[in-house]
Amino acid sequence: MSDHGDLAEPRPGEQPVDDDAVVDQAGDSRHDEDDRLKTDFVSAVLDAVEEGESERARELVSPLHPADIADLLELTPSERRGEVAAALGDLVGAEVLSELNDYVRDGLLDSLAPEQVAEFARELDTDDAVAIIEDMDDADQQAVLDALDPEDRAAIESALSYPEESAGRLMQRDLIAVPEHMTVGQVIDYLRDNSDLTTDFWEIFVVDEQHKPIGTCQLSWILTCPRSVAMADLMKREQTLIPVDMDQEEVALRFQKYALISAAVVDGSGRLVGMITVDDIVHIISEEAGEDILRLSGAGEGDINEPVMDSYRARVRWLLTNLLTALVASTIIGIFEGTIERMVALATLMPIVAGVGGNAGSQTMAVTVRALATNQITGTNTRRTILREMRVALLNGVTVAAVLGVGVALVFQNGALGAVIAAAMMTNILTAGLAGAAVPLAFDRMNLDPAVASSIFVTMITDSMGFFAFLGLASAAGLTG
Structure with missing residues (x-):
């Protein structure tokens, strides 16, 4: 008791x-x-x-x-x-x-x-x-x-x-592999008689004479089948094989797509060299998701235990890059310096156009980077994805531009100013939708990580276009005359 x-x-x-x-x-x-x-x-x-x-x-x-x-x-x-x-x-x-x-x-x-x-x-x-x-x-x-x-x-x-x-770094070498000619009873006896075998496994791999995996069999099938049944008759021949040099993020995507508990890892000749289990994949999914978020912000590894100097070196280079891209936007403001002097309200409203456009670009960029990371975007649907984001941007632009235009017209008692800022906002949100999708896709096509520097360039584009569209339209409309 x-x-x-x-x-x-x-x-x-x-x-x-x-x-x-x-x-x-x-x-x-x-x-x-x-x-x-x-x-x-x-x-x-x-x-x-x-x-x-x-x-x-x-x-x-x-x-x-x-x-x-x-x-x-x-x-x-x-x-x-x-x-x-x-x-x-x-x-x-x-x-x-x-x-x-x-x-x-x-x-x-x-x-x-x-x-x-x-x-x-x-x-x-x-x-x-x-x-x-x-x-x-x-x-x-x-x-x-x-x-x-x-x-x-x-x-x-x-x-x-x-x-x-x-996958080669991620895999375990300890696994259970048996030839197809064995019966269920022979497999059970083999597992019981060999104490040096691994005890942590969910399925048994069936291999041919060259040690190439030809099928897999879950433990539950073995435990519930008569001893006389041959493994060749019991095993499932269709299985997901992981190349030993496959990137761990691709491995995680396969586990997620096919709901795997474990999978065989094969070398270049197709021989079974290890297995990967879902407990390792859970860590990989968490790590990769965190890496993408941190890269979008330029924060390096973002680990609170990382040495201060390592964090400094990882972040400062992106801040300096951002400083250079910010000069582009400031140059555009300098071009319209006289316009701003003649109508101070423009200086008050400029940050609204640039800020909302930047947020719109960040939304589209985040969706695109995630779609790339999860293999949702391929060569066959790239154009469709960009057009979809442009449609979303169009609807957002119409809504935000209408609200902002009416609000500015009422507050400043100036209908022309309201129309100008509405047109500038519409233009910038459409630009943000295009840039937020196109910049990550361009990095991906160049075999560069789209999460690393997309945010800096999308921000530069939306800020520059926001200032240029608003100040340029204001000058063209004669609001400062």
């Missing part, structure tokens, strides 16, 4: 349920309603470490999931992370390192001996081990590789030979 009331006894192979862990999962003692570590809990751990009560700190932290321990270290001031990690000892294990922010992990690894890092790498799947090792300096990386067993070293060196952010 269990001492935990309604809590069931653990099944064979499971860890016993801990009361503190149950409380923790409910968010009562350590987590807030958003599943974040409470400030009081983090402070209690840091205070225990500072007072030299390492055992107390370990008692507080031991019920936490490795991802929560990683959060704890990330919430710890950078100058104290080494001290806290040392106090927690083996609680900061391989799984915790794999969950850590890259910058925080790199800082901790710098304080560890290569043999310790190698020990962590041995405990992880190949993809997680590669994530830990790949950003290390060449000398440190080689020292860690030298400390690994030959088999582990070969697997990691093979993964490191593939391009960064490719």
